[in-house]
Amino acid sequence: MKTPFILINIFTVTPDNQQRLVDLLTKATKETVKSMDGFITSTLHRSIDGTKVTMYAQWESREKYEDMRRNATASPYLEEALSFAKFEIGAYEIVEIFKKA
């Protein structure tokens, strides 16, 4: 099996905006991203301290993820998110998965 392309995208916000960002990213994922070609799965996280929202996503390939980012329908949500959140993208490959011994 081909290794998935992993995105760990971190949004930084003020705590009073954390829920608003969670709602926007949930909407974007449900309405557009999750039906796109190449998407496998993603997990949305809120930081305990209230200042971050992080999306951990698996895509079949980097190319398919970049196609999605260019797709117009996802953009209004991301644009709104970027009006009040700082966004840091992280593109990875998996080295190893460890399970409880």
Add this chain to the structure above:
Amino acid sequence: MKTPFILINIFTVTPDNQQRLVDLLTKATKETVKSMDGFITSTLHRSIDGTKVTMYAQWESREKYEDMRRNATASPYLEEALSFAKFEIGAYEIVEIFKKA
């Protein structure tokens, strides 16, 4: 089921040190962390651009993770890692998991 405690710990390095850090974190996880009480699973990632190594880990609770951090046997590896890498911890809870529609 209780929600797991999620750690997304990001190490920043120079690209020539990325493999050294991967090796250290692999050793630390295999030799000590994965047999500890409260550890569920973790996935080690290397960034495509060579500048980051990120550990995504699930623990049963925040308390059990903090017990591990205080455990002396894991420290020499982390100390060595911190001699050449910048470390940023992220403590999260899962909001939602999305699957391909």
